[in-house]
Amino acid sequence: MRLIAPMLATAGTLPDDTAERPWSFEMKYDGCRMLASVGGGREPVLWTRNMNVVTPSYPEIAEALTAAFGGRGHIVLDGELVALDQGKPSFGLLQRRMGVTMRRSRCSGESL
Numbered sequence: 326m327r328l329i330a331p332m333l334a335t336a337g338t339l340p341d342d343t344a345e346r347p348w349s350f351e352m353k354y355d356g357c358r359m360l361a362s363v364g365g366g367r368e369p370v371l372w373t374r375n376m377n378v379v380t381p382s383y384p385e386i387a388e389a390l391t392a393a394f395g396g397r398g399h400i401v402l403d404g405e406l407v408a409l410d411q412g413k414p415s416f417g418l419l420q421r422r423m424g425v426t427m428r429r430s431r432c433s434g435e436s437l
Contacts, residue, residue: 326367331360331374331403355416356407357423363390365399382423 358374369387371380380387386406394400408419 326362326370328362328370328372328376328378329360329401330376331358333374354405354407355414356405356419359404359406361386361390361402363394363400363402364397367399369395 359379360372360374362370369380369391370378371383371387372378383406390402406419407414408422409415410418
């Protein structure tokens with residue numbers, strides 16, 4: 326399977342209709358950028374923005390994605406993996422979860 330790079334954020338401009346609110350924001354989820362390939366008769370693959378495959382570290386994510394999308398052709402998802410603590414993102418909680426079964430533990434997949 327050929328891994329693809331994630332879509333990265335770029336600076337933009339505000340829409341023209343911001344006279345009453347001349348600002349904009351996007352929620353910072355404080356997680357790990359992750360891509361996933363699911364379906365198409367293949368095993369799911371999860372990888373980081375630095376193109377490191379981390380599927381073995383998140384078997385429950387791979388299983389859930391297969392259950393949700395596995396029988397519907399092939400799909401590639403690009404998003405943020407977040408651990409929630411009482412409904413709020415917790416990077417500390419995610420850090421404790423990272424690299425449970427892999428030698429690479431950080432979001433970027435760098436060796437510790």
